[in-house]
Amino acid sequence: MATPTREQVIERLRTVKDPELHRDIVSLNMVKDVAIEDGRVRVHVELTTPACPLKEQIGGDVTRAVKAIAGVRQVALEWSANVRSSRGPAAVLPDVKNVIAVGAGKGGVGKSTIAALLAVGLQRDGAAVGLMDADVYGPSIPTMFGVAERKPAVRGERILPIDAGGISLMSMGFMVDPDRAVIWRGPMVHGVIRQFLDQVEWGPLDYLIVDLPPGTGDVPLTLAQSLPPTGAIVVCTPQDVALLDARRAVKMFQQLNVRCLGMIENMSYYLCPNCNHRDELFDHGGVEQAAAALDVPFLGEIPLNADIRRFTDDGRAAATFAETRDYVRDAILTMVRSVAGQISIVSAEAEAAPTLTIE
Incomplete structure (x- = not known):
């Protein structure tokens, strides 16, 4: 032989x-x-x-x-x-391999929920993950992870993120009273985002997820000018009114030279837990069609489901993977792995790009 x-x-x-x-x-x-x-x-x-x-x-x-x-x-x-870095040598967050912005054209589409589920999913698969809540006007990430009462420690001039089940968190919600409205002009918002980037001790991370405020305002601009990120994800529900704003969000990232990693359709359909009747409350398929028209990847559809709402309200975002119905968990895992795949593509392109050496 x-x-x-x-x-x-x-x-x-x-x-x-x-x-x-x-x-x-x-x-x-x-x-x-x-x-x-x-x-x-x-x-x-x-x-x-x-x-x-x-x-x-x-x-x-x-x-x-x-x-x-x-x-x-x-x-x-x-x-x-081994998660590859898409960023190369970087002055800001040098130990973070990939920075992913999660945005939406308008509020109420479940953007923060998707950001939380993405962070949990990547961490469950074995990655080192941080989640930065940059939605300064409506910070909800601390509530979703059950750490709203905790305050970050300070070591020297560095702020230590809150650990939530192995995910490093930082949010405006840790800094202000939960009943107090944040009424800030652009320069103040810019300042706190820079503080989260420059002064938080994020440590080595494979992925830093940044939950942006809805719309096309100051925070995406600050993030794009400061880093820039690996790419951005746009979350949307499938009805026409939401899609109008989602298209603007994609165009905004493109104008900022931030690659759109893709679009996610949230609240895509509702499946009755008693009779399995499927109802497409907000229509269905609109985000996939919009992604095709905009020539960006479609990253998956997440159903409207009471378990997701209950677990995030109760501060148990991670339970969505362990204690929910199979079709919900499968949809979330498909979304997480689609995002990870797109980031790997960006990283491979960065590694293959020619470099200029001056001797």
């Missing part, structure tokens, strides 16, 4: 492409180790995100490619993940 070699395995793995990045896994440096013993081949594959939506497909492609080598009797896969 022929004895397979490491070189043969590597050559076969060059035929396996990441379906999203459209490059082979060897050139993407995803193959970290190959071991061969008595016809048994072990391949260590390092994914570009722990929330990889195509892990099973990649695994199947690797197995088939290696099994085609004469003498291979068995293929075993070992997995790990």
Whole structure:
């Protein structure tokens, strides 16, 4: 029987492409180790995100490619993940690999809920995640995570974020009385966002999610000028009135040279828990159509569901993944992994971009 070699395995793995990045896994440096013993081949594959939506497909492609080598009797896969940075060397938040803004054209579409679920989903998959509540006029993130009564500690000149189940949080809600209205002009808003970026000890993060205020005001401009972010997500409900403002939000990010990672349809449909009757209260499919018209990715649809509302109201956002119905959890996981996939694409493009070296 022929004895397979490491070189043969590597050559076969060059035929396996990441379906999203459209490059082979060897050139993407995803193959970290190959071991061969008595016809048994072990391949260590390092994914570009722990929330990889195509892990099973990649695994199947690797197995088939290696099994085609004469003498291979068995293929075993070992997995790990290393989130790639899309930002390169950065003066602001140098230890944060990816910054994702979550925005909406108007309020009331569930933007903060989506930001919270995205943070929880990425963290559950194994990523280091922070969540910055930049919705200074209506900070709701502390309530969703059950930490509204806590106050951030200060170490020297640095503010320490609140830890909520392994997610680092910072919010205006920690700084002001919950019943007090924040009535600020643009320069004051700019100042607090800069403080959250410059003075909070975020530490090393794979993803920092930034929950923006609704609309097209000062905060997105400050964020874009300060970082810039990896990209932005626009949350919308499917009815026409909301879509008008969502399109403006996408255009705003494009004008700010912030890549739109995609759009999410929230409150997409309601499924009766008693009879399974489906009702599309706010219409359905409008966000996917708008995303296609704007040439941005569609990242998924989240149903209108009482569990999501109850868990976030009760400060148990993480319970949405563990204690809700399968179709709700599956929809959220699809959204989380679609976002992670888009970020991996941006990171791969950043790594492949030419650099100018002056000697």
